[in-house]
Amino acid sequence: MxxxxxxxxxxxxxxCAVFCADRQDVGAxxxxxxxxxxxxxxxxxxxxxxxxxxxERALTKIAQQAQDRWELLDCMIIHRFGPLxxxxxxxxxxxxxxxxxxxxxxxxxxxxxxxxxxPFWKKENRPEGSGWVAAKDSDEAALSxx
Amino acid sequence: MxxxxxxxxxxxxxxCAVFCADRQDVGAxxxxxxxxxxxxxxxxxxxxxxxxxxxERALTKIAQQAQDRWELLDCMIIHRFGPLxxxxxxxxxxxxxxxxxxxxxxxxxxxxxxxxxxPFWKKENRPEGSGWVAAKDSDEAALSxx
Amino acid sequence: MKLEILxxxxxxxxxxxxxxxxxxxxxxxxxLVKELSAREERYALAFSDLSALRVAVDQELTDYDAxxxxxxxxxxxxxxxxx
Amino acid sequence: MKLEILxxxxxxxxxxxxxxxxxxxxxxxxxLVKELSAREERYALAFSDLSALRVAVDQELTDYDAxxxxxxxxxxxxxxxxx
Numbered sequence: 001m002x003x004x005x006x007x008x009x010x011x012x013x014x015x016c017a018v019f020c021a022d023r024q025d026v027g028a029x030x031x032x033x034x035x036x037x038x039x040x041x042x043x044x045x046x047x048x049x050x051x052x053x054x055x056e057r058a059l060t061k062i063a064q065q066a067q068d069r070w071e072l073l074d075c076m077i078i079h080r081f082g083p084l085x086x087x088x089x090x091x092x093x094x095x096x097x098x099x100x101x102x103x104x105x106x107x108x109x110x111x112x113x114x115x116x117x118x119p120f121w122k123k124e125n126r127p128e129g130s131g132w133v134a135a136k137d138s139d140e141a142a143l144s145x146x
Numbered sequence: 147m148x149x150x151x152x153x154x155x156x157x158x159x160x161x162c163a164v165f166c167a168d169r170q171d172v173g174a175x176x177x178x179x180x181x182x183x184x185x186x187x188x189x190x191x192x193x194x195x196x197x198x199x200x201x202e203r204a205l206t207k208i209a210q211q212a213q214d215r216w217e218l219l220d221c222m223i224i225h226r227f228g229p230l231x232x233x234x235x236x237x238x239x240x241x242x243x244x245x246x247x248x249x250x251x252x253x254x255x256x257x258x259x260x261x262x263x264x265p266f267w268k269k270e271n272r273p274e275g276s277g278w279v280a281a282k283d284s285d286e287a288a289l290s291x292x
Numbered sequence: 293m294k295l296e297i298l299x300x301x302x303x304x305x306x307x308x309x310x311x312x313x314x315x316x317x318x319x320x321x322x323x324l325v326k327e328l329s330a331r332e333e334r335y336a337l338a339f340s341d342l343s344a345l346r347v348a349v350d351q352e353l354t355d356y357d358a359x360x361x362x363x364x365x366x367x368x369x370x371x372x373x374x375x
Numbered sequence: 376m377k378l379e380i381l382x383x384x385x386x387x388x389x390x391x392x393x394x395x396x397x398x399x400x401x402x403x404x405x406x407l408v409k410e411l412s413a414r415e416e417r418y419a420l421a422f423s424d425l426s427a428l429r430v431a432v433d434q435e436l437t438d439y440d441a442x443x444x445x446x447x448x449x450x451x452x453x454x455x456x457x458x
Contacts (some may be wrong), residue, residue: 195300195301195304197300197351197369199351200348200351225374237374260374260375261375262371263374264374264375265300265372266374266375267300267301267369268373278302279373281370285373
């Protein structure tokens with residue numbers, strides 16, 4: 001299990017490759033990558049604030065829940081904070097299992113939980129001003145699936 | 147949309163990186179990678195047979211169904227055939243969307259359908275002999291989720 | 293009519309060849325299976341449990357009731373195991 | 376007792392500082408919120424809609440009923456938007 005909270009960029013492709021290298025017990029790997037999306041075409045940059053200390057605790061707890069619940073051989077969460085440009089990778093999760101159903105469910109679960117239960121907040125900067133991204137009711141509702 | 151059926155190895159990490167490069171409309175990328183798993187510890191190699199012509203048609207149809215059903219900005223399927231060693235990457239799918247729910251559902255759907263509806267057959271070679279991998283009832287049952 | 297028949301995986305192994313061209317008047321897949329099974333023991337053996345087989349007509353999955361008019365290529369194989 | 380209070384995102388902006396150490400006898404989070412709100416307008420404003428806020432005691436999410444005995448660090452912030 002690997003949890004990384006960092007301001008530095010990470011290389012999604014390299015992380016995917018390393019995550020599933022040299023293992024013969026893994027049959028299925030699922031990865032998710034979140035990217036700074038420029039909805040309106042005028043996003044200048046995004047700023048991600050987090051709660052150092054609690055962030056690592058929350059992510060570790062979420063990853064442990066996933067490992068308790070599904071048959072995972074490995075799982076990884078990387079999440080950035082600080083300023084990010086449109087198109088930059090914000091975060092990724094990866095899960096490895098013998099079977100695809102566990103790898104998919106665990107990755108989906110990790111994403112739902114870290115959306116609403118990991119202490120990150122996003123601020124978008126546009127020419128007309130800056131504003132905090134509001135949490136979506138649908139994200140909170142998604143937790144009831146698990 | 148990209149469909150590749152090939153005997154040559156592919157580089158999972160590179161494909162992941164290229165798939166989500168230089169896009170500012172994509173918020174979520176999900177990838178799945180299937181790996182030759184050595185259950186019993188004595189798998190010598192796997193041989194994947196396919197039906198040239200029908201394979202490409204079936205994969206294209208499955209990818210189109212995913213695109214009709216979810217809001218995808220892109221999707222990709224790579225599937226190998228021929229001999230593979232334990233630990234080698236058999237296939238991958240990747241989906242890109244503005245939102246994570248669509249990317250996850252579409253990737254999960256692609257995997258369920260190509261498990262049971264794309265004309266591939268796996269033969270395992272072990273010291274005690276070789277045998278065709280039997281389709282699982284659970285794989286057929288998984289289709290009813292969609 | 294002339295039909296191209298393809299066999300995959302253990303069906304190919306039981307029949308002993310990957311493909312053959314045959315001349316037939318079978319109106320449906322079921323009739324074709326019956327005709328082939330009557331030919332030789334290896335066909336009868338391969339087609340002994342139809343529920344364990346899948347069939348494609350012109351590269352589209354179908355069932356044993358499927359008509360063969362205009363068909364060019366029929367394939368028989370076990371349930372698929374992709375992914 | 377001495378408590379470290381942390382504010383994040385727009386709560387931090389409204390309060391005007393990321394953290395502060397206070398001396399309080401508040402037995403619960405709710406009592407602490409009431410005490411802070413009575414202090415100055417900027418606190419009252421930040422805490423005006425508690426349903427829009429989340430609270431963590433010693434880095435664990437909790438609710439306003441949570442007791443503060445043995446607590447060292449209390450954080451207030453909006454609903455999280457990770458991922």
